[in-house]
Amino acid sequence: MPLLPTFRAAARCRPLGCALAVVALALAGCATSPTGRSQFIAVSDAQMERLGATSFERMKQSDRLSRDGRKLATAQCVVSALKEALPASAQRLDWEVQVFADDNPNAFALPGGKIGVNTGMWTVAATPDELAAVLAHELAHVISRHAAERVSQQMAAGVALEAAQAYSGSRTTPENTRLLMGALGLGAQVGVMLPFSRVHETEADVLGQRLMAEAGFDPEGAVRLRAGMIAKAGRSGRPPQILSTHPDPQNRIVALQARVAELRPVAEQARASGRRPACRM
Numbered sequence: 153m154p155l156l157p158t159f160r161a162a163a164r165c166r167p168l169g170c171a172l173a174v175v176a177l178a179l180a181g182c183a184t185s186p187t188g189r190s191q192f193i194a195v196s197d198a199q200m201e202r203l204g205a206t207s208f209e210r211m212k213q214s215d216r217l218s219r220d221g222r223k224l225a226t227a228q229c230v231v232s233a234l235k236e237a238l239p240a241s242a243q244r245l246d247w248e249v250q251v252f253a254d255d256n257p258n259a260f261a262l263p264g265g266k267i268g269v270n271t272g273m274w275t276v277a278a279t280p281d282e283l284a285a286v287l288a289h290e291l292a293h294v295i296s297r298h299a300a301e302r303v304s305q306q307m308a309a310g311v312a313l314e315a316a317q318a319y320s321g322s323r324t325t326p327e328n329t330r331l332l333m334g335a336l337g338l339g340a341q342v343g344v345m346l347p348f349s350r351v352h353e354t355e356a357d358v359l360g361q362r363l364m365a366e367a368g369f370d371p372e373g374a375v376r377l378r379a380g381m382i383a384k385a386g387r388s389g390r391p392p393q394i395l396s397t398h399p400d401p402q403n404r405i406v407a408l409q410a411r412v413a414e415l416r417p418v419a420e421q422a423r424a425s426g427r428r429p430a431c432r433m
């Protein structure tokens with residue numbers, strides 16, 4: 153748990169930031185991620201779920217929803233199959249899936265179970281297994297509480313004042329809203345790039361690929377998806393945003409490929425026990 157850096161951040165920040173950092177530290181709990189990593193989390197799940205739901209409502213109002221019912225049905229089918237393999241605490245969330253009319257191949261999942269997929273995702277994901285790979289990765293960010301960690305770190309550093317204000321119900325500025333949405337992983341949408349850390353990405357890759365296998369999807373879909381993204385980036389000469397916020401694409405493919413042999417039997421067992429996703433693109 154990174155206590156020392158947090159105290160250092162508190163020592164050099166401005167008075168209001170310091171006050172918030174102290175509050176954050178006072179409220180902070182030591183949590184453990186699903187892979188056994190220690191986490192510094194200063195916000196409750198209920199608070200994060202409210203933030204996720206509010207941000208999702210804002211996006212549904214400001215961003216264009218796709219009218220492609222087939223894409224929506226595919227995304228919903230994949231998510232409901234993945235949900236079967238989630239822990240009970242995550243299954244109780246009020247899950248919602250929407251498809252946004254946006255050519256950028258991107259997807260996100262917010263605390264509280266709000267999932268967005270851009271229509272551009274269909275230009276890199278050719279099969280349900282590949283779509284499951286990207287959505288399982290995003291769900292893994294949620295069940296690992298990565299957004300809560302990011303918001304907590306920012307509160308401790310006195311940066312995301314919005315977080316504290318949102319909880320107390322006071323007014324907020326557009327700039328703070330943008331920062332907070334960046335911390336939720338919505339940087340691409342609001343122009344505040346706060347890439348997930350390498351630690352979070354690796355954790356989401358590991359958990360996401362296991363999750364898709366446990367739901368009965370082919371774990372090699374994760375390898376094909378990433379390879380497809382790199383190929384597309386090479387053709388267009390401009391990497392999609394999801395690659396720039398997710399570092400080391402080649403290393404990740406090697407790691408995803410290395411786990412396929414171990415996860416194949418997991419997927420076979422899931423299918424034998426009745427988890428046979430029947431989603432169509």
Ligand SMILES: [Zn+2]
Nearest residue numbers: 348353356398
């Ligand atoms: Zn990620």
